[in-house]
Amino acid sequence: MLIEKSRILGLRLVTPRPIRDERGWFMRTYSADEHGSADMPVESFVQENQSRSRKGTIRGLHTRCELREAKLVRVPHGRIFDVVVDLRPTSSTFLQWESFVLDDEEHRQLLVPAGCGHGFQALSDEATVCYKVDAPYDPALDVAVAWNDPELAINWPLADPLVSARDQAAPALAEVKNRLGDWFGKYSVHAG
Numbered sequence: 001m002l003i004e005k006s007r008i009l010g011l012r013l014v015t016p017r018p019i020r021d022e023r024g025w026f027m028r029t030y031s032a033d034e035h036g037s038a039d040m041p042v043e044s045f046v047q048e049n050q051s052r053s054r055k056g057t058i059r060g061l062h063t064r065c066e067l068r069e070a071k072l073v074r075v076p077h078g079r080i081f082d083v084v085v086d087l088r089p090t091s092s093t094f095l096q097w098e099s100f101v102l103d104d105e106e107h108r109q110l111l112v113p114a115g116c117g118h119g120f121q122a123l124s125d126e127a128t129v130c131y132k133v134d135a136p137y138d139p140a141l142d143v144a145v146a147w148n149d150p151e152l153a154i155n156w157p158l159a160d161p162l163v164s165a166r167d168q169a170a171p172a173l174a175e176v177k178n179r180l181g182d183w184f185g186k187y188s189v190h191a192g
């Protein structure tokens with residue numbers, strides 16, 4: 001399993017290595033030892049979620065107050081365009097974003113650090129996304145930024161996305177910028 005850093009502080013890109021034989025292949029998708037050795041919060045993963053999305057669907061950009069909820073994301077079926085936006089005012093990569101294609105061929109995983117907005121668009125007819133989270137579900141702490149924010153100008157690959165009512169109503173970055181300090185500012189960013 002190859003684990004690499006990326007531009008955004010604390011983000012990790014994981015590439016498992018399938019072992020092939022005449023039956024097909026086998027791979028380890030998660031190892032507390034290996035993921036933990038790359039500073040992931042393996043002690044705290046308390047929930048695993050799975051969603052299925054139709055082609056073109058965008059979910060996001062979602063995060064959680066109080067620097068809670070890092071996510072380890074993978075795509076066991078289909079292909080997605082995945083976006084991570086750094087919303088931590090104390091981070092050296094504040095307001096930068098990166099995109100990655102995750103699919104069921106390369107099997108790459110992303111560790112999205114707490115305090116980063118996360119969203120994705122399904123590129124295949126259907127895409128299944130699985131993610132472990134290190135905080136139990138608490139909708140009162142959920143916050144969002146508009147997927148089509150003009151300042152971020154994310155180049156979503158497919159036009160006319162299917163988007164939930166909640167995500168259509170998400171505020172622009174300009175509207176929440178003065179709240180980011182309350183959301184995350186007093187919590188320290190520790191991952192390198």
Ligand SMILES: Cc1cn([C@H]2C[C@H](O)[C@@H](COP(=O)(O)OP(=O)(O)O[C@H]3O[C@@H](C)C(=O)[C@@H](O)[C@H]3O)O2)c(=O)[nH]c1=O
Nearest residue numbers: 049051059060061062063071118119120137138164166
């Ligand atoms: C996340 C979650 C949702 N739900 C419910 C709320 C709602 O009725 C339904 C679907 O929830 P949402 O519309 O929030 O699902 P979705 O838009 O897929 O939200 C997800 O988006 C991606 C981008 C992320 O990064 C995730 O952390 C999460 O925010 O499931 C739970 O009951 N438990 C949970 O842990």
